[in-house]
Amino acid sequence: MSPIKHTRALLLLLTICAFMLAGCAAAAKTNLVPAAASSKLTVTVLDVGQGDAILVQTDGKNVLVDAGPRENSGKLVRSLKSNGVTRIDILIATHPHADHIGGMGAVLEAFGVGKVYDTGQLTAAKTYGNFLKTIKSKKIQLELLRAPSRIPIGREGAALEVIMPAEPFLQATRSDLNSNSAVMRLVYRNFSMLLAADATSEAEERMLAVCEAGKLKADVLKVPHHTSRHSNTVSWLETVKPEAAIATYARENDGRFPHRSTLKRLEKLGARYFNTADNGSVKVLTDGDKYEIRTEK
Ligand SMILES: [Zn+2]
Known part of the structure; x- marks a missing residue:
């Protein structure tokens, strides 16, 4: 040469x-965590702007936790379809706020739904009344969510452990609807993800009082209340001890999310941080041992 x-x-x-x-x-x-060899369970924290919509898929079953705000319901239905959803086996409303149940009408219209779970927190909001009316008119089974209980998903052993709400409901809090929202721990073999809805500091205090620490521990956390500084208390976050945290909010929002103090607390824990405003939809894939997080952006 x-x-x-x-x-x-x-x-x-x-x-x-x-x-x-x-x-x-x-x-x-x-691929922030070693790739899951063959994913048996997928959680997609969908980008629905300012609100929550979380899709859990395993063993051919689809579970949807919340449906985001009404203005993004078209986008939600399209996203569900692009994730292969043709039917929703379990539909869960964590609490009757518009950023969580606004898209329920569109979801119930677009897909057959097997069963609906709701906390039964009464509110005069029209969206909630319409939601209940549609469930009744479509003759869909409606069950109340109460802790402690367990909702199995499919035959591979995945389940949602219901941690909140518990009776008697929390009262005279900053927001009772948020404080009694449904907090669930998704478990599948050695993997766990805590879906913390809009839990408040009062709700976190209740969880710490009634749950064994191991029952709150999670690999991945869906951050309470869009990163609110009135949630995400240090002692609660230290008990959950997530390796990764996923928050839901729009770039433009009325709540000044993300709250800096919460981001600092998560950073101190060493949790990798994702959010729907910057990352779009965030997908967690697991085989029950390893997990992998993929982002749309
Ligand atoms: Zn919310």
């Missing part, structure tokens, strides 16, 4: 190496 050819070959080799390194860096951005 002549010196020139040698230099060219070296340059080519260096270029290939540079590409390979760039490829690795790009892959590392999304």
Whole structure:
């Protein structure tokens, strides 16, 4: 090989190496945890703007926790369809606030629904009345969510452990509807994810008082109340001790989310942080041992 050819070959080799390194860096951005060999359970924290909608899929079953705000219900239905949803086996309303149940009407219209779970917290809001009316007119089974209880999903052993609400309901809190919202721990073999709805500091205090610490521990946390500083207390977060935290909020929102103090607390815990405003929909894939997090953006 002549010196020139040698230099060219070296340059080519260096270029290939540079590409390979760039490829690795790009892959590392999304595959933050060792990849799950074959995903048996998927949780998609959907980007529905300012609100919650979380899709759990396992063993051919679809569970939808909340349906986001009404203005993004079209986007929600499209996202569910693109995730392969043709029917919803279990539909859960964590609490009757518009950013969680606003899209329920569109979901009930677009898909057959097997069963609905609701906390039964009465509110005069029209959205909630319409939600109940639709369930009744479609003759869908409606069950009250109460802790402690367990909702099995499919035949592979996945389940939702209901941690909140418990009776007697919390009263005279900053927001009783938020304080008594449904908090559930999704478990599948060695994997766990805490879906904390809009739990408040009062709700976190109740959880710490009634639950064994191990029952709150989770690999992944759906951050309470869009990162509110009135939730996410240090002692509660330290008990949950998540490796990854996923928060839901729109870039433009009335709650000044994300709250800086919550981000600092999560950072102190060493939790990787994702949010729907910056990352779009955030997907957690697991085989029950390892898990992987993929983001839309
Ligand atoms: Zn909310």
